[in-house]
Amino acid sequence: NDLFSSFPTRKRQIKMTKLPHIARYIVASSVPPNLTEGLYLAEKVRSSLLKISDGHPVFLGRNSEGSVGQGHQHTYILPEANGRDGRITHITLYAKMGFDRDARYTLERLHKVWGHEGHDVRLVLIGVGKSEDFGGMNKEAGQSQLLGTSQTWISRTPFIPTRHPKTYNDGRAKYDASQLQIGSPEHDLRRLLQEMECPEVIQIEKVTGTELGDRLTPWLKFQTQRKQGKGQRSSRRGFGFSIEFAEPWTGPLALGYGAHYGLGAFEALP
DSSP: OOTTTTSOOOOOOOOOOOOOOEEEEEEEOSSOOBGGGHHHHHHHHHHHHHHHHTSOHHHHSBOTTSOBOSSSOSOEEEEEOOSSSSBOOEEEEEOTTOOOHHHHHHHHHOOEEEOGGGOEEEEEEEEEEOHHHHBOSOGGGTOBGGGOEEEEEEESSOBOOSSOOOBOTTSOBOBOTTSOBTTSHHHHHHHHHHHTTOOOEEEEEEEOEEEETTEEEEGGGSOOSOSSSOOOOSOSOOBEEEEEEEEEEESOOBOSTTGGGTTTBEEEOO
């Protein structure tokens, strides 16, 4: 008999590690763009990432066969204005599918993009990790409220609905069981929150703008039309909301048209 036949075979243990899904940069420029111009800057960042990576799927949003990725797995580019003048101080990248080795190499090579009027915008990579590594309520300490954990969230950039309000042939609005007009901004927001599998919504209220430079900036001041690409939208008008969930949610939370370029972004509140 085999001397070792009584010993069980030991299988090799392979430790699976989850890819990091957050990358965060500090923005440095002689004239940093305002958060109202965040869409323009985010498009510039995406173009640079595509050029450096030669079209990596996590930045392109398409796989190697050219098919559009499902479930919004590719990169969101979220500008942040955490100073006192409303100018962009950070850029946070989020990809549900995670950043593999090649993607992280690309992130390390992204150092600057061109801004308005010839002012280049320099980017310094702080680190790559998960939301909990960078999220929090203390902006002065460098934490990101976009990556915070809370039951209450509020619009930081305008939400652009992707569907049109529904009406009957005679012009009367179509309502659902909760008495919201089907396709209205709040109805569309609730639909998208459900698609993202967010916690149950307790309450949603409209807000008219966001604080930039110690003053309330209305949504109409924000750039809301992409210069490149298409995307489904109902109008150019932006809306803002505060959301209360039944349970805490960890960000980011960005929804609607242009969400991958910083529109429709929400901040966690204490």
